Amino acid sequence: MKQIKIxxxxxxxxxxxxxxxxxxxxxxxxxxxxxxNDKAYNVGAYVRNAAVTFSQAKxxxxxxxxxxxxxxxxxxxxxxxxxxxxxxDDNKLLLxxxxxxxxxxxxxxxxxxxxxY
Amino acid sequence: xxxxxxxxxxHPDDESFxxxxxxxxxxxxxxxxxxxxxxxxxxxxxxxxxxxANRETLPEIRKKELIKACEVLDIDLQMLGYxxxxxxxxxxxxxxxxxxxxxxxxxxxxxxxHYPDHAVHPDHxxxxxxxxxxxxxxxxxxxxxxxxxxxxxxxxxxxxxPDIINDVRKHFDKKMEAILCHDSxxxxxxxxxxxxxQMNSEDRDAVVEQFGKEQFYTWNY
Ligand SMILES: [Zn+2]
Numbered sequence: 001m002k003q004i005k006i007x008x009x010x011x012x013x014x015x016x017x018x019x020x021x022x023x024x025x026x027x028x029x030x031x032x033x034x035x036x037n038d039k040a041y042n043v044g045a046y047v048r049n050a051a052v053t054f055s056q057a058k059x060x061x062x063x064x065x066x067x068x069x070x071x072x073x074x075x076x077x078x079x080x081x082x083x084x085x086x087x088x089d090d091n092k093l094l095l096x097x098x099x100x101x102x103x104x105x106x107x108x109x110x111x112x113x114x115x116x117y
Numbered sequence: 118x119x120x121x122x123x124x125x126x127x128h129p130d131d132e133s134f135x136x137x138x139x140x141x142x143x144x145x146x147x148x149x150x151x152x153x154x155x156x157x158x159x160x161x162x163x164x165x166x167x168x169x170a171n172r173e174t175l176p177e178i179r180k181k182e183l184i185k186a187c188e189v190l191d192i193d194l195q196m197l198g199y200x201x202x203x204x205x206x207x208x209x210x211x212x213x214x215x216x217x218x219x220x221x222x223x224x225x226x227x228x229x230x231h232y233p234d235h236a237v238h239p240d241h242x243x244x245x246x247x248x249x250x251x252x253x254x255x256x257x258x259x260x261x262x263x264x265x266x267x268x269x270x271x272x273x274x275x276x277x278x279p280d281i282i283n284d285v286r287k288h289f290d291k292k293m294e295a296i297l298c299h300d301s302x303x304x305x306x307x308x309x310x311x312x313x314x315q316m317n318s319e320d321r322d323a324v325v326e327q328f329g330k331e332q333f334y335t336w337n338y
Contacts (some may be wrong), residue, residue: 105162
């Protein structure tokens with residue numbers, strides 16, 4: 001993946017507006033967080049292939065770390081801590097946030113075809 | 118001598134970190150070993166150092182790493198097709214029946230798996246429990262011995278000393294070679310040990326201390 005360029009990602013996001021798309025959202029700090037550090041908590045959430053439609057999409061940030069929000073008819077999807085992006089096969093937009101060690105902490109992915117499951 | 122050994126763990130790299138030395142010892146004796154690998158580690162956080170994988174490319178990358186590690190260890194591999202971090206949400210009995218079918222086909226004398234509730238990662242605990250249940254469902258006369266591996270920090274306090282303690286220092290280089298096949302996971306422990314051959318003797322001793330022993334509990338049915 002490469003560092004997020006806000007204009008490029010914004011343009012990409014807008015291509016999905018008002019289409020049925022599949023969304024992958026995830027946050028994680030790993031299954032071993034409280035094993036390596038007993039003061040840490042294991043937290044995470046994961047949604048893969050939620051079929052949604054959004055009418056507005058926006059990426060916002062300070063040039064290094066970004067947030068992206070999708071406005072649906074009956075709710076919202078957002079993710080924060082995004083640092084990198086890429087287009088994967090079949091026009092899938094992948095956004096992710098990595099820590100200093102390059103480990104994935106958060107991801108938001110949008111595709112017109114389902115993600116492999 | 119064992120007739121056939123089956124290793125049942127959920128992730129590509131569990132076999133290398135957890136049992137590569139034991140596996141190498143069996144292979145040296147000419148014992149066939151089969152790895153039933155539950156998932157492709159699709160949900161791993163480590164994306165390589167520097168990052169070269171992403172959430173969508175990771176499964177294929179880890180699959181290749183797994184195949185390579187199994188080549189290094191000279192063992193058969195079957196991928197079970199579950200999904201990383203979801204094994205505990207599957208129907209336990211269904212997974213157990215799936216494993217039982219595979220075990221009846223392979224007919225091993227020994228099964229190596231994780232010790233349920235003492236293996237830290239939910240997939241380890243769930244697949245270990247299903248494997249132990251699978252063997253329990255088998256004909257008593259045909260049941261293989263089960264070695265269960267605990268990982269939790271306090272397992273010795275809770276479970277007592279493991280009865281199987283394998284000193285695998287003799288197969289240490291092979292074990293490291295297998296571990297290092299899992300290149301995308303290099304961000305974690307692997308990153309620190311990548312250059313273990315160039316380490317000073319003190320650091321090297323620490324790595325040998327950490328990976329030179331593989332311990333298991335014989336499951337009591
Ligand atoms: Zn594992």
